[in-house]
Amino acid sequence: MLKVKRYVSDQWSNLQGTKLGQQFPMFGLSYAGKTTLLYHLVYSEFIETIGDHSARVETFTVPNLFRQYDSGKGRGAQQKELKFSLWDVAGQTGLIPLWHSYVDGTNSKGVIFVVDSTCREDMPYAKHALWRLFGALAAKDEEEGRDTEKEDMVLLVFANKQDRFDAMTVAEVMEGLDLEGLGNGDPQEAGGRPRRKRRWHIRGTDATKGKGLVEGLLWLDWQVNGPPRSREETALERV
Ligand SMILES: Nc1nc2c(ncn2[C@@H]2O[C@H](COP(=O)(O)OP(=O)(O)OP(=O)(O)O)[C@@H](O)[C@H]2O)c(=O)[nH]1
Numbered sequence: 200m201l202k203v204k205r206y207v208s209d210q211w212s213n214l215q216g217t218k219l220g221q222q223f224p225m226f227g228l229s230y231a232g233k234t235t236l237l238y239h240l241v242y243s244e245f246i247e248t249i250g251d252h253s254a255r256v257e258t259f260t261v262p263n264l265f266r267q268y269d270s271g272k273g274r275g276a277q278q279k280e281l282k283f284s285l286w287d288v289a290g291q292t293g294l295i296p297l298w299h300s301y302v303d304g305t306n307s308k309g310v311i312f313v314v315d316s317t318c319r320e321d322m323p324y325a326k327h328a329l330w331r332l333f334g335a336l337a338a339k340d341e342e343e344g345r346d347t348e349k350e351d352m353v354l355l356v357f358a359n360k361q362d363r364f365d366a367m368t369v370a371e372v373m374e375g376l377d378l379e380g381l382g383n384g385d386p387q388e389a390g391g392r393p394r395r396k397r398r399w400h401i402r403g404t405d406a407t408k409g410k411g412l413v414e415g416l417l418w419l420d421w422q423v424n425g426p427p428r429s430r431e432e433t434a435l436e437r438v
């Protein structure tokens with residue numbers, strides 16, 4: 200009950216305009232584990248979910264993790280907490296054609312795609328939904344004249360439920376989604392238009408224990424904000 204209350208009050212403070220962190224929309228078919236992984240990131244524990252049909256945003260900071268950045272004008276480096284806001288877009292099939300509009304609704308430079316690795320038979324649907332999203336994003340890039348790879352939306356895939364004995368390996372999920380094809384600008388994307396390369400990364404996760412989640416978010420952060428610039432200026436540091 201307390202958790203529910205906490206959740207509702209957090210939602211409320213979001214509505215009140217709490218400052219958002221780096222925003223990333225998160226997609227995936229129903230039952231992939233999106234809400235479970237988001238709860239783990241926010242509350243650091245497993246919370247039983249019920250499948251739902253809404254989109255929600257949660258903001259959280261990654262404990263004990265900071266990005267160091269140059270404050271400029273010779274004032275040295277400053278530390279900043281890593282703060283993220285993930286949009287959990289429910290995976291019901293009717294919403295899939297609308298996914299790209301959740302990307303438009305954020306200032307995001309990357310998206311997260313969550314896969315239920317135990318669900319082999321759903322892989323073609325997952326692939327179709329992912330490619331459809333990136334097709335829409337590619338069309339938008341073109342429409343708005345973005346033509347450098349650096350400006351493209353990057354993709355982080357969580358191959359979730361790796362704790363289950365019947366889970367596909369990360370390599371199998373990668374193949375099932377044809378991430379190499381997507382990354383190489385396969386013409387299937389964007390309805391036949393050849394595309395340039397796209398940056399992507401896949402990571403095996405167990406959302407019930409929170410395994411692999413922060414590592415994936417760090418990859419996103421580096422892609423969007425750049426890697427550490429030197430050994431002395433280590434961008435990310437556990438304390
Ligand atoms: N074993 C295991 N179960 C998981 C994992 N992640 C999620 N689950 C379970 O899978 C079920 C679906 O998880 P949800 O987080 O509700 O899935 P969702 O992607 O939010 O689904 P929708 O809201 O319908 O789009 C729940 O029973 C979770 O407890 C995982 O990594 N391992």
Ligand SMILES: [Mg+2]
Nearest residue numbers: 233234250251
């Ligand atoms: Mg959900």
